[in-house]
Amino acid sequence: MFYDLVASTWDQDETDALHRVIDSGQFTMAGEVAAFEKEFAAYFDMPYAVMVNSGSSANLAGVASLFFKKDRPLQPGDEVIVPAVSWSTTYHPLQQYGLKLRFVDIDLATLNIDVTQLAAALTPRTRMIMVVSILGNPAALDVISKFAEQHGLYLFEDNCESMDAELNGRKTGTFGDLNSFSFFFSHHISTMEGGMVLTRDAELYQLMRAIRAHGWTRDLPADSPLFERRGDSHFEQYRFILPGYNLRPLEFSGATGRTQLKKLPGFTAARRRNAELFRSLFQDDERFIIQQENGRSSAFSFTIILNPAAQIDRNAVFSALREASIGFRVITGGCFPRHEAIRFYDYETVGDLPNANLLHEQGFFVGNHAFDLTPQLTRLRSVLDECCK
Ligand SMILES: Cc1ncc(COP(=O)(O)O)c(C=O)c1O
Secondary structure (H helix, E strand, C coil): CCCCCCCCCCCHHHHHHHHHHHHCHHHHCCCCHHHHHHHHHHHHHCEEEEECHHHHHHHHHHHHHHHHHCCEEEEEEEEEECCCCCHHHHHHHHCCCCCEEEEEEECCCCEEEEEHHHHHHHCCCCCEEEECCCHHCCHHHHHHHHHHCCCCCEEEECCCCCCCEEEEEEECCCCCCCEEEEEEECCCCCCCEEEEEEEECCCHHHHHHHHECCCCCCCCCCCCCCCCCCCCCCCCCCCEECCECCCCCCHHHHHHHHHHHHHHHHHHHHHHHHHHHHHHHHHCCCCCCEECCCCEECCCCEEEEEEHCCCCCCCHHHHHHHHCEEEEEECCCCCHHHHHHHHHHCCCEECCCCHHHHHHHHHHEEECCCCCCCHHHHHHHHHHHHCCC
């Protein structure tokens, strides 16, 4: 493919890391994962990190932990404010724990939740905001965290698409009570499958460690406030205090994560250089609505929404892109309430979500990678010029 949606960032370093694990004979979660958690937390200047086997699992473990807090736990029937555009597993744990979702439209410039509608989304049952920075572009996390604080709401940052982005000098994925990350193949760093949750809350940290591994106590410190040790070591090894899962990552993912994290600043710089070129090619063309940067984007990919005023047939554009061997796809998951899975949800929308619907019907994205995309972006520009006359 001339310009693919995804590209590997692995080289000999990751192969060496895999061999280090093979040579050690320790494959299930142990020292490599623990070291990666420590290094990842340090990179983001956060005290606690819990690695799991995907970004989806990070959202699941994080949402679950809020239900087992001692004070002010979430309860079934509580409401969560969510953006109308995100990935399915931003939402599924909320449904699985019996929460009601209130979908808010996106801002057409940034593609993130439209913060002018937060007040309209708030009800006496609202307990949390699930905020998502779409495709590298920071959501209005400053405004949203202030709103959450004013109204006593938990803030969950699903940062699976925006590792290394920044708002006002602060990294995304550090604003929430809980902050999730994905290391899936196509993401900013890759362990092939993998995820992480960052938090400053010691209780949520320990809850997630138990939830990650069967709900047992084995991964908790001896002085954990979550349970009292009874001194019967035979039974203590198999003591279950929470309804948990098995979301543990492999040592392979811990080891490759450590290698990839060292390369993250270089990857982000390369992605940003491509983003500058993309903007210079498309910014002033009224036929195309492109994502406007808020703060410093980590440029996951490049979105284009065909301006309805230009009356361009998206299928004709897709045919031209296929012909030119340029990969493209739906922007994140499109407008989520339009998916069949919504019939299992308890939800309301705040208004008709016109921007999320426009993104769904007229949008697509092309990839960004950690290497120079000048030939690819130049070709994209000429293909779109030709078919959008
Ligand atoms: C916003 C968002 N949340 C969660 C996920 C899930 O991550 P994973 O694929 O690692 O399960 C994704 C995946 O791309 C995502 O974009």
